[in-house]
Amino acid sequence: MNLAFHDLTKRYGGHTVLDAITAQLDFPHVLALLGPSGGGKSTLLRVIGGLESPEAGSLTVDHQPVPTMQKPLRVYRSKIGTVFQSWNLFPHLDALANIMLPLTAVHGVEPEAARTRSLELLERLHLNGHAHKRPAELSGGQRQRVAIARAVAIRPKLLLFDEPTSALDPEMTAEVLEVIADLKSEGRTFVLVTHAMNFARTVADQVAFLAHGQIVEQGAAQEFFAAPRTETAQRFLAKVLKY
Amino acid sequence: MTRHHTINAAISVLLGATLLAGLCFTVLQATTWDWSGVWAYRQVFWRGWLNTIWISLAALGLSVLLGLLAALGRRARYPALRWLSLGYVELIRGTPLLVQLLILFYVVADAVGLQNRYAAGILILSVFSGAYIAEMIRGGIESISKSQLESARAIGLTRWQTYRHVIFPQAIRHVLPPLAGQAASIIKDSSLLSILGIEEFTLAAQQVNSATYSTLESYLPLAIGYLALTLPVSLLARRLEHKFRYET
Numbered sequence: 186m187n188l189a190f191h192d193l194t195k196r197y198g199g200h201t202v203l204d205a206i207t208a209q210l211d212f213p214h215v216l217a218l219l220g221p222s223g224g225g226k227s228t229l230l231r232v233i234g235g236l237e238s239p240e241a242g243s244l245t246v247d248h249q250p251v252p253t254m255q256k257p258l259r260v261y262r263s264k265i266g267t268v269f270q271s272w273n274l275f276p277h278l279d280a281l282a283n284i285m286l287p288l289t290a291v292h293g294v295e296p297e298a299a300r301t302r303s304l305e306l307l308e309r310l311h312l313n314g315h316a317h318k319r320p321a322e323l324s325g326g327q328r329q330r331v332a333i334a335r336a337v338a339i340r341p342k343l344l345l346f347d348e349p350t351s352a353l354d355p356e357m358t359a360e361v362l363e364v365i366a367d368l369k370s371e372g373r374t375f376v377l378v379t380h381a382m383n384f385a386r387t388v389a390d391q392v393a394f395l396a397h398g399q400i401v402e403q404g405a406a407q408e409f410f411a412a413p414r415t416e417t418a419q420r421f422l423a424k425v426l427k428y
Numbered sequence: 429m430t431r432h433h434t435i436n437a438a439i440s441v442l443l444g445a446t447l448l449a450g451l452c453f454t455v456l457q458a459t460t461w462d463w464s465g466v467w468a469y470r471q472v473f474w475r476g477w478l479n480t481i482w483i484s485l486a487a488l489g490l491s492v493l494l495g496l497l498a499a500l501g502r503r504a505r506y507p508a509l510r511w512l513s514l515g516y517v518e519l520i521r522g523t524p525l526l527v528q529l530l531i532l533f534y535v536v537a538d539a540v541g542l543q544n545r546y547a548a549g550i551l552i553l554s555v556f557s558g559a560y561i562a563e564m565i566r567g568g569i570e571s572i573s574k575s576q577l578e579s580a581r582a583i584g585l586t587r588w589q590t591y592r593h594v595i596f597p598q599a600i601r602h603v604l605p606p607l608a609g610q611a612a613s614i615i616k617d618s619s620l621l622s623i624l625g626i627e628e629f630t631l632a633a634q635q636v637n638s639a640t641y642s643t644l645e646s647y648l649p650l651a652i653g654y655l656a657l658t659l660p661v662s663l664l665a666r667r668l669e670h671k672f673r674y675e676t
Contacts, residue, residue, distance in 0.1 A: 236581060259584050259586065262582060265582075267582040269575070269582075273575045273579035274579070275579065276576075277597050277598050286583070290585060290589050291583060291584045339583075
């Protein structure tokens with residue numbers, strides 16, 4: 186997978202969150218976006234996912250430019266599986282219906298086929314017996330796994346995880362990280378924004394380190410964690426890995 | 429509740445009941461009941477009552493449609509539509525129904541050549557009620573969290589699909605209880621259509637009154653006839669409210 190940014194800029198009000206990023210990121214399967222809060226990693230993920238439009242600059246995903254017009258942009262988004270920090274499931278639909286909705290409404294899958302595919306996924310994510318529960322009846326970890334199932338069900342070319350465990354307690358975090366690790370061994374491609382450094386270290390092939398709206402450093406995950414080259418990354422890692 | 433409060437409440441209730449009983453007694457004393465005149469006109473009451481029912485039903489249906497359009501208009505992409513919807517809602521909610529009836533019936537309906545007074549009356553009542561329903565629907569739509577709309581965008585739903593699969597199924601729980609209350613309001617407000625010469629329940633009672641010269645015998649059934657319609661609707665509203673409060 187290749188992500189290429191050219192002068193990519195995103196502002197909120199007067200605040201520049203992504204500051205003219207120009208970079209090439211190549212990774213076989215898993216890219217981790219790391220860095221301090223407010224450094225721009227979530228915003229970059231949302232721009233990659235087509236949820237935010239940059240003010241200036243452009244980006245390509247696997248050498249295809251991300252569309253800017255509304256309709257092609259929607260089609261683009263539909264082919265990417267996004268998992269949010271707070272799962273964002275639809276509260277009026279049960280787990281099964283949440284997973285089926287994009288399949289039947291957006292991807293034109295027949296209801297029976299969508300059902301079979303969704304039930305298989307629920308089973309793979311250890312959610313048997315929860316198909317007909319609504320989000321309010323599920324634990325945080327279960328909700329996040331349903332959200333992952335919803336993102337995976339569409340067979341996306343790219344999965345995006347935006348701090349998928351930040352709202353979970355340690356036990357639930359472990360449940361969800363296990364599922365994400367499984368996705369890697371299945372050979373899926375994804376970009377992950379996370380504060381779980383040890384997890385990033387084990388699962389990521391490649392790391393991009395963001396601070397002040399810039400990609401300060403990028404490289405193979407093992408090398409980055411073993412010997413960060415820039416001072417910002419060194420200080421960041423020293424701080425977060427200390428305890 | 430303290431002892432002090434209990435005594436206060438008891439005195440208030442007693443006082444209120446005494447006053448009411450006294451008033452009723454005075455009125456009833458002064459009235460020499462004669463139901464025979466009114467009984468002869470029971471068909472007029474019945475027809476008026478039935479007219480009130482179908483006029484209210486028609487106005488309810490039409491006002492839900494208008495309210496939905498205005499609520500969607502408030503969220504439209506085009507500023508002109510947004511302003512139009514806002515103008516409609518504020519203008520209608522800021523003026524009395526009676527004034528709207530007079531202006532829309534004697535000026536607007538006349539100018540556009542709408543001759544049928546029933547059609548005009550229902551239309552005006554719907555325009556009036558639609559403005560209130562628009563606000564209820566808008567509230568229901570806005571109760572949907574931003575994160576859900578974000579999710580809808582992320583999975584690639586179109587605007588219409590987002591309404592259909594995400595917003596409407598959830599908004600309806602917020603809208604149904606106040607909507608049932610609004611139905612009761614429409615039934616009561618339809619009595620004002622009598623001033624346009626529409627033969628609904630209130631006009632029927634007035635006709636009976638002028639034919640028989642009996643006042644309370646004409647208007648007491650009128651009040652009871654309205655209550656027979658509004659009480660079940662209010663009860664329904666309350667039950668819906670209760671149901672949806674505990675289900676989410």
